[in-house]
Amino acid sequence: MTCMTLQNSPRNINHPRKGSSIKVEPIRRLDDIAAIKTLLAHNPRDLCLFTFGINTAYRAGEILSLTVGQVAHLNVGDRLEIKQSKTQKYRSATLNRPVVTSVQVWLKHHPNPNADAPLFVSRTGKKALKVSSVNAMIKSWCDEISLAGNYGTHSMRKTWGYHQRIQKNRPIPLLMVAYGHTTQAQTLDYLCIQDEEIRDLYDLEL
Numbered sequence: 275m276t277c278m279t280l281q282n283s284p285r286n287i288n289h290p291r292k293g294s295s296i297k298v299e300p301i302r303r304l305d306d307i308a309a310i311k312t313l314l315a316h317n318p319r320d321l322c323l324f325t326f327g328i329n330t331a332y333r334a335g336e337i338l339s340l341t342v343g344q345v346a347h348l349n350v351g352d353r354l355e356i357k358q359s360k361t362q363k364y365r366s367a368t369l370n371r372p373v374v375t376s377v378q379v380w381l382k383h384h385p386n387p388n389a390d391a392p393l394f395v396s397r398t399g400k401k402a403l404k405v406s407s408v409n410a411m412i413k414s415w416c417d418e419i420s421l422a423g424n425y426g427t428h429s430m431r432k433t434w435g436y437h438q439r440i441q442k443n444r445p446i447p448l449l450m451v452a453y454g455h456t457t458q459a460q461t462l463d464y465l466c467i468q469d470e471e472i473r474d475l476y477d478l479e480l
Contacts, residue, residue, distance in 0.1 A: 298426040299466055300436035301328070301416075307433070309419040320411065322380035323394050323403075327430025330367040331452040332356055334405050334427035343389030346381060350374045361454060435465045 301307055307328065314321040326337055336356045348354060348369055355366045381387050385399035392402035409426045416425040435453065438444040446458045455461045 297424070297466070298429045298432070299423045300429055300432035301421070301425070302436060302440075304437075306416075306419060306421050309421075310415050313415060313418055318376070318380040318383045319394060320415075322376040323408065324412075324415070324430065325372050325376040327427075328433045329370055329373045330354075331431050331434055332365070332367065333358075333360075333431060334408050338392070338394055338402050338405060338408065340393040341389065342381065342384065342387050342391045342393055345377050345393060346387070346389070348374060348377070358454065365452075365454070432465055435461070436467060439465060439467060 301310070310324060311321060314324060323337070326332075327334065330337075336358065339356065345354065350371045351368060352374075353366045353368050355364045357363070358365050377393075380393075384391070384393075385395065394403045395401065396403050396407070405427055412425050412427060412429060416423070416429075431453075435449050438449060439446070446461050449465070450456075450458060450461045453461060453464065455464065
């Protein structure tokens with residue numbers, strides 16, 4: 275299963291054929307990340323959601339499970355623990371400045387900032403956003419900045435890992451732990467960088 279979009283098909287690329295699947299990609303270019311943030315600059319909820327997603331290894335469903343009370347008191351460098359939806363085990367993340375700042379700004383606009391209220395509420399201001407809604411939102415944002423490829427909720431956490439590897443050269447075993455993967459190959463494939471790193475092996479001129 276590759277990280278490329280399906281080609282030469284009359285179908286929408288976001289709807290794979292029955293029995294097949296299509297993998298979403300990380301957002302590889304920092305300029306594209308900046309463009310999405312600019313697009314969302316006047317929508318504090320969506321900017322906070324995007325910023326949260328690309329700065330942690332949490333799944334969208336895990337982020338959407340957060341309540342206001344779980345994050346309102348957090349500062350830069352504080353740890354947040356969320357129960358993983360797949361394993362039911364807790365996984366922690368240390369929050370950086372972009373996440374904390376975006377949360378603080380969003381809470382100033384939150385329609386119901388009570389401790390037990392969902393952090394990311396729907397338009398009604400009562401219920402939490404759904405993963406399917408966020409998936410459509412991400413596709414829309416990428417489309418609006420003319421970003422070619424296939425993107426969805428997993429693109430956010432993939433973007434975090436991709437840039438940890440490409441920008442910071444974080445070791446794959448460390449990223450394996452963050453993602454809860456069992457093999458290095460799984461992590462490389464998940465981040466859509468396995469082919470890139472194998473290709474780079476041939477840069478050596480002997």
